[in-house]
Amino acid sequence: MKWRMARSLMLGLAGVTLLAGAAAAQQRIANAQMQTRSASAGLEREFRAIVNAQASPAWIGYSVPIVAGRHYSCCWNNDACCGACGLESKSGNYYQGDEPRGVKLEGAKFVVVLFRVEQKAVGKIRTFTEDCDLDAGGLTFYWLSDVKPAESVALLTGYATADESATKEGRRLSDGALSAIAMHADASADAAFERFVAANQPQRLREQAVFWLGASRGRRGYEMLRRLVRDDPDERIRDKAVFALSVSREPEAVDAIIAAAKGDKSAKVRGQALFWLAQKAGKKAAEMITEAIERDPDTEVKKRAVFALSQLPKDEGVPLLIQVARSNKNPAVRKQAMFWLGQSNDPRAVKFFEEVLRQ
Secondary structure (H helix, E strand, O other): OHHHHHHHHHHHHHHHHHHHHHHHHHHOEEOOEEEEEEOOOOHHHHHHHHHHHOOOOEEEEEEEEEOOOOEEEEEEEOOEEOOOEEOOOOOOEEEEEEOOOOOOOOOOOEEEEEEEEEOOEEEEEEEEEOOOOEEOOOOEEEEEEOOOHHHHHHHHHHHHOOOOOOOHHHHHHHHHHHHHHHOEOOHHHHHHHHHHOOOOOOHHHHHHHHHHHHHHOHHHHHHHHHHHHHHOOOHHHHHHHHHHHHHOOOOOHHHHHHHHHHHOOOHHHHHHHHHHHHHHOOHHHHHHHHHHHHHOOOHHHHHHHHHHHHHOOHHHHHHHHHHHHHHOOOHHHHHHHHHHHHHHOOHHHHHHHHHHHHO
16 A cells, blocks of 8 residues: 555656646747647647648647757857747757757756647747747747657657658758657657668668667667668668767667678778777777778778778877888878878877988
8 A cells, every 4th residue: 555655656746747847848938929738638639730720820839758868959159058049030050969068957858849830831840958948939839738758759750751852841841850759758759760760761761860869869779770780781871870879878889880890791881980980989999990900801991990090089099000101011001091190290290200201
């Protein structure tokens, strides 16, 4: 009995927290003719009723729990966070990613999903974290409460998978829907991304979805990317997946990139893997890049690996470049190492060139 009472209390507190988060997000919307409606009978039904009746410009919005991580989405001007993000403004930049340098946040608990509607159609899909102040430009703003995350994913999936190649506006809607789904802390979002990256989907949808797997989807995203890098027959998808692994925060992502650098059948993918390893840096990356210079059968991959050495922190990269320039048996590889040493402006490189010229 005590356990049941405690569980009921915990569920109740969780519900209060969700309601408080949604209310807080709504309260950060200024300069709007606010109308609040419940989506408890179904998000699709309520959403379509508003869209089909809305000829003049308006916004529809709601909030859902955000995926784990320190995410931040807002407007960004002149490298300083602006006070309120003008939804109708034509100027300013939009930032979506990890917490920016210099901005200290608690970590958002909710993501706000917005749709701009005009002439009974959706024209824009945008996402903001709950900590971003929004200015609706005096337009009507329909705030939907009681939104279920899985219903949000289903609604957004319709825009993500529409024939986005037909128009520029369609591609923007698809991209906006994908980024919004990527922010959902719900298993339905992972299931949606499984479908988006399937081999029977359009190429552009697959490539865009692959990026968000690394940028936002955590462990499940990493697992999908690892499978794509290992098994997908499309070189372009494996290439995009290697990059997505480079932005993943999962520790095993480095091992998956190393596996691609060692074993992918495409020289292009192996070279890209080496480049992104260099961006991740670390002892493991330096060892793999050096090994590729020695053992990869393709000279272009070797040259790409030399470039990757130049991208390492100088204390790691410059000594390795000097070693390659001194002793590698391939003249093209030695020449490449000499070139990147020349670009480094490092005193050790200058000293090496002096030694070579004196011989």
